[in-house]
Amino acid sequence: MKPRPWFVLFLALPAAVLVLAPASQAEQKSAEKPSLRATWQMPPACDPFGQPRIKDLKEELRQTGYRLVIALHPDTPPTKEGVYPPRDLYLVNADGSGLKPITRTPDKDERVPRTSPDGKRFTYNYGDFLVDVKTLQPRKADAGYVWTPDSKRTATCEKRGIVCTDIDTGDESPPVKVPRKVDIVDLSCDGKWFIFEIRDFLGQKYTIDFLAADGSGDIRKMPNHPKGGGECHPAFSPDGQWMCWNSGESLSIRRFDPLLPDGTDGKITTLPKEKIGQDPCGRWSHCGRYIAFVRIPHAGTWKVHSPICIVRVADAETITLSPPGLVGHHWDYDWLPPEE
Amino acid sequence: MRAPTGSVILSKRSERRISPRLLPSEGRRPECALAQGASHGNTAARPHPFAFFFPLAPSGAFEQRFNRPSRGSNAKDGGLRAFGFPGLAPGARVQSPLPGLVRFRAPRRGEACLARALAALALVAVMSAGCQEVSPETAGGAPPVVTTKGGVAMVRLPGGWFIMGSAARGQTDEPPHRVFVSPFDIDACEVTQAEYEKVAGRNPSRWKGGANPVEQIRWADAARYCNARSHLDGLRPAYDEKTWACDFSADGYRLPTEAEWEYACRAGSRTQFCFGDSPAALAEVAWFKDTGDRGPHPVGQKRPNAWGIFDMHGNVWEWCNDFYGEEYYASSPERDPAGPPKGTSRVLRGGCWNSRADLCRSAYRNEEDPGYTDTCFGRDIHGFVGFRCVRRPGAGHEAPGRTQS
Numbered sequence A: 001m002k003p004r005p006w007f008v009l010f011l012a013l014p015a016a017v018l019v020l021a022p023a024s025q026a027e028q029k030s031a032e033k034p035s036l037r038a039t040w041q042m043p044p045a046c047d048p049f050g051q052p053r054i055k056d057l058k059e060e061l062r063q064t065g066y067r068l069v070i071a072l073h074p075d076t077p078p079t080k081e082g083v084y085p086p087r088d089l090y091l092v093n094a095d096g097s098g099l100k101p102i103t104r105t106p107d108k109d110e111r112v113p114r115t116s117p118d119g120k121r122f123t124y125n126y127g128d129f130l131v132d133v134k135t136l137q138p139r140k141a142d143a144g145y146v147w148t149p150d151s152k153r154t155a156t157c158e159k160r161g162i163v164c165t166d167i168d169t170g171d172e173s174p175p176v177k178v179p180r181k182v183d184i185v186d187l188s189c190d191g192k193w194f195i196f197e198i199r200d201f202l203g204q205k206y207t208i209d210f211l212a213a214d215g216s217g218d219i220r221k222m223p224n225h226p227k228g229g230g231e232c233h234p235a236f237s238p239d240g241q242w243m244c245w246n247s248g249e250s251l252s253i254r255r256f257d258p259l260l261p262d263g264t265d266g267k268i269t270t271l272p273k274e275k276i277g278q279d280p281c282g283r284w285s286h287c288g289r290y291i292a293f294v295r296i297p298h299a300g301t302w303k304v305h306s307p308i309c310i311v312r313v314a315d316a317e318t319i320t321l322s323p324p325g326l327v328g329h330h331w332d333y334d335w336l337p338p339e340e
Numbered sequence B: 001m002r003a004p005t006g007s008v009i010l011s012k013r014s015e016r017r018i019s020p021r022l023l024p025s026e027g028r029r030p031e032c033a034l035a036q037g038a039s040h041g042n043t044a045a046r047p048h049p050f051a052f053f054f055p056l057a058p059s060g061a062f063e064q065r066f067n068r069p070s071r072g073s074n075a076k077d078g079g080l081r082a083f084g085f086p087g088l089a090p091g092a093r094v095q096s097p098l099p100g101l102v103r104f105r106a107p108r109r110g111e112a113c114l115a116r117a118l119a120a121l122a123l124v125a126v127m128s129a130g131c132q133e134v135s136p137e138t139a140g141g142a143p144p145v146v147t148t149k150g151g152v153a154m155v156r157l158p159g160g161w162f163i164m165g166s167a168a169r170g171q172t173d174e175p176p177h178r179v180f181v182s183p184f185d186i187d188a189c190e191v192t193q194a195e196y197e198k199v200a201g202r203n204p205s206r207w208k209g210g211a212n213p214v215e216q217i218r219w220a221d222a223a224r225y226c227n228a229r230s231h232l233d234g235l236r237p238a239y240d241e242k243t244w245a246c247d248f249s250a251d252g253y254r255l256p257t258e259a260e261w262e263y264a265c266r267a268g269s270r271t272q273f274c275f276g277d278s279p280a281a282l283a284e285v286a287w288f289k290d291t292g293d294r295g296p297h298p299v300g301q302k303r304p305n306a307w308g309i310f311d312m313h314g315n316v317w318e319w320c321n322d323f324y325g326e327e328y329y330a331s332s333p334e335r336d337p338a339g340p341p342k343g344t345s346r347v348l349r350g351g352c353w354n355s356r357a358d359l360c361r362s363a364y365r366n367e368e369d370p371g372y373t374d375t376c377f378g379r380d381i382h383g384f385v386g387f388r389c390v391r392r393p394g395a396g397h398e399a400p401g402r403t404q405s
Helices: A005-031 A057-064 B109-129 B193-200 B219-232 B258-266 B279-284
Strands: A067-073 A088-093 A121-124 A129-132 A138-140 A153-158 A161-166 A183-187 A193-201 A204-212 A232-236 A242-246 A251-255 A290-294 A308-312 A317-320 A333-336 B033-035 B051-053 B093-098 B101-105 B144-147 B153-157 B160-164 B177-181 B184-187 B317-323 B346-349 B365-368
Touching: A057 A308, A057 A317, A067 A121, A153 A183, A153 A193, A183 A232, A193 A232, A204 A232, A290 A333, B153 B258, B160 B258, B177 B258, B184 B258, B193 B219, B258 B317, B258 B346
Parallel strands: B033 B051
Antiparallel strands: A067 A088, A067 A333, A121 A129, A129 A138, A153 A161, A183 A193, A193 A204, A232 A242, A242 A251, A290 A308, A308 A317, B093 B101, B144 B153, B153 B184, B160 B177, B317 B346, B346 B365
């Protein structure tokens, strides 16, 4: 009996679909670009000068899913004494969308959020409070704001030396004696080096210095930016291989290598000042490709609305998040992982 | 009669062991011990803060404080004389064969009577010798307030002995010790922005307000202000503006020494704060973190201490003249200590509006780079550091004194 053509077609079509579909899916997959979604891997690996993946920085940031926690003064004028109303904390997507309040305390000032290395928690008010990133519920912490690599403790330099405080139990480590009291602002991801700034030190008005976390050795000064000016607010990249700092009229980046005499190889990348503005204090994204900062116009003042911006290090492309209100330019912002 | 070293003799029938506490705690009323002795092997070689030296005995350092039944010390010869304390018969000798173990021997009745008489004599001698801690009570009430030529109210403090430092847990740089400070005048309030601007011609403060304390002040700015104020009041400036050396013999204004600051703050108290030990009550006299406000407040709004001085706790940290030395108390002179001869940081005292209660303690020592102005890192929230001035008493042509109520 000769099979009818429609019956053959009836059998052949599903078979063809079954055979061809996986192949086309594979083709489609190979043609698809890799996901840009940030993974917040530990230990971190940073590639500050990695080529842009999408020309449009806003779109690239949208695809990463990164978020930021920022402290905002309400968009109201200051008092006649120049005092702005207290800040509240907000969550915002890195592309500027989705502004959402975290705190609603108009009579209290919330400021200087600092994300733990694993991205699961952040402190604010210099470690006075702790927030779980999932629940966004704050609680008292009485810690510092420089996290240790294990994301369990914070380090502060007191007159007794450097003390690490367990953020959950409040237990303090024995103090590590240091040559002098310093205001540590960051700790390398291997937990071995503190970085900070000292005024009027070693004959310089401003210096960026580093010190072994075990207190051994002297305080070591990093070379100032050749143009001089700022030299403050140093921040390690999450992998501890790079640092950015406010070099006065712009944001500068260099390698951090404590094995070298100056702690760096001498090469400095200074981002274009017309894009960055004056006194930028940078916070690195977890992948090291982006740095958040507040752009203050040159010869301007931070006491006016200065927008929070993100710069892509590789090509100095910037976007402005520009939420309403005033963002303090001294690290009133930090990165958070994408929402799960 | 001397007990052999290492013997345990309290009475012919019994023995008692006493646990010594090596350091006194704050929060106790002053208690005197009439004793003499030498350094114990496990304590630092410095006079015990609670010691009042028995004038009939050879000089020596009183080293240990005992919980019960009395207070005593080890003498150079291995013994100790203690008089008139409950639980320990007068004239008893104390042996300290081992650190942490002190043994008493009860004397005979005749010895006890003699010792009590000597104790009474000694007490009179000590009081008359002036080796007494000074407080507003012992000084005969609140000290006079004088108004300087420039119109600033200063409290005229009598000189005297006090216990500087504390045995606060975790603090290694403030061991208690006896200090004498000479009389001085001290600003009743922190230098205000209006006062600073009048003298220095500018106001660097973050938190503007004429009656607010001036802040964001470098140590040298404060010293320079002292000199300028001295000039205006016709006094000899205390600071050499090239070296910043302080001439303590000058009659002009200067920053208080750390000892002067603490003496002025304590006002005769031995407690954590000038009024007592409770951080909960600190809000009555201080602007600090728990009062929950942003920034400093106009000076003189809280209750003053017993000397009549305002805002010694909280509001803004106050620069002192001294370099900071962690070990300094171990070797500082007993009279008018003026800090180490050199150092990298200067002392700040009193805590500020953003400080926890424990940083506002009378004895708490902070240190900071003298170039610190808190104008960069976090300048949008800071405004922590100010100062007040002191001068030799009777300097200048102040308005007639009045007694502060």
